[in-house]
Amino acid sequence: MYKAIRIHGYGGPEVLQLETLPTPVPGRGEILIRQEAIGVNYIDIYFRTGLYKVPAFPAILGMEGAGVVMAAGAGVTDFEPGDRVAYPTALGGYGECRTIAADRVVPLPPDIPFDIAAGCMLRGLTVHMLLREVHAVRAGETILVHAAAGGVGLLLCQWARHLGVRVIGVVSTEEKGELARQNGAADILVGHDNLAARVRKLTDGAMVPVVYDSIGKDTFVASLDCLAPHGLMVSYGNASGEVTGISVGMLATRGSLYLTRPGLTTYLAQRSALLAGSRELFDLIVQGVLTVRIGQRFGLPDAGAAQTALESRTTTGSTILLP
Structure with missing residues (x-):
């Protein structure tokens, strides 16, 4: 069993409910991740309010996180239990663990902490998209x-x-x-x-x-x-x-x-783009060019408070949940 935040309908922060669920089993092409840190982003609020539609209810929000592989499903060759991983654009992140398609996950270098990864994957790859792809700045x-x-x-x-x-x-x-x-x-x-x-x-x-x-x-x-x-x-x-x-x-x-x-999922649709962008992002962090500021940290049960803080525009830097 594991704990996750689910919504059963659109609405305010009160629709975010902490629930205990059976531990998921990874299907073909999927991995099961024990999450160490989870990013909180405005897109989570868009899904909660219904501006963006979830595939079905109940739904688990959250698009970004980092953790350790617990199990790999059939056909997965790139990852095995114990690997450190991170991901930027896959709905279902507000939980202690989660399954995810293996091709949406990248290896996390040992010198990038889990909280930093959860605070920069979606945001950092968005910046890569904006400066490198949408308008190649000079x-x-x-x-x-x-x-x-x-x-x-x-x-x-x-x-x-x-x-x-x-x-x-x-x-x-x-x-x-x-x-x-x-x-x-x-x-x-x-x-x-x-x-x-x-x-x-x-x-x-x-x-x-x-x-x-x-x-x-x-x-x-x-x-x-x-x-x-x-x-x-x-x-x-x-x-x-x-x-x-x-x-x-x-x-x-x-x-x-x-x-x-622009939408990040479109720009990262090809796995080669996801891997290349992540490598450049991680390299710049390791080199000290980029410093990821974690401005706010909340426990998983406080996901509603985290989103409220984000909506209030009083936050700075990245906001994360710690399961």
């Missing part, structure tokens, strides 16, 4: 990053600085701004009021070639107004709500802009 560019003190934001600031990119970080408080600055942001803007005018001043009127916006509804138009002609709006989150009611004319009148809504 040294000397200036980019605008919303939520620059969050789990993704801090890693994005560090990684961009490593690539020679100037980051203008948008945060909600001066304290968060100082944290983002310590992690690589060259300039800090608190709040998004008059955002375009402040970006114009910082860039001497040039504006930016790309905006990375995880906030969604509240910042979408302001982000568009910060782009240079032919700039790219990367909307990759909905922290303030889903962006709706878009007119494509908004892109034309602001300088023939581009808009994308």
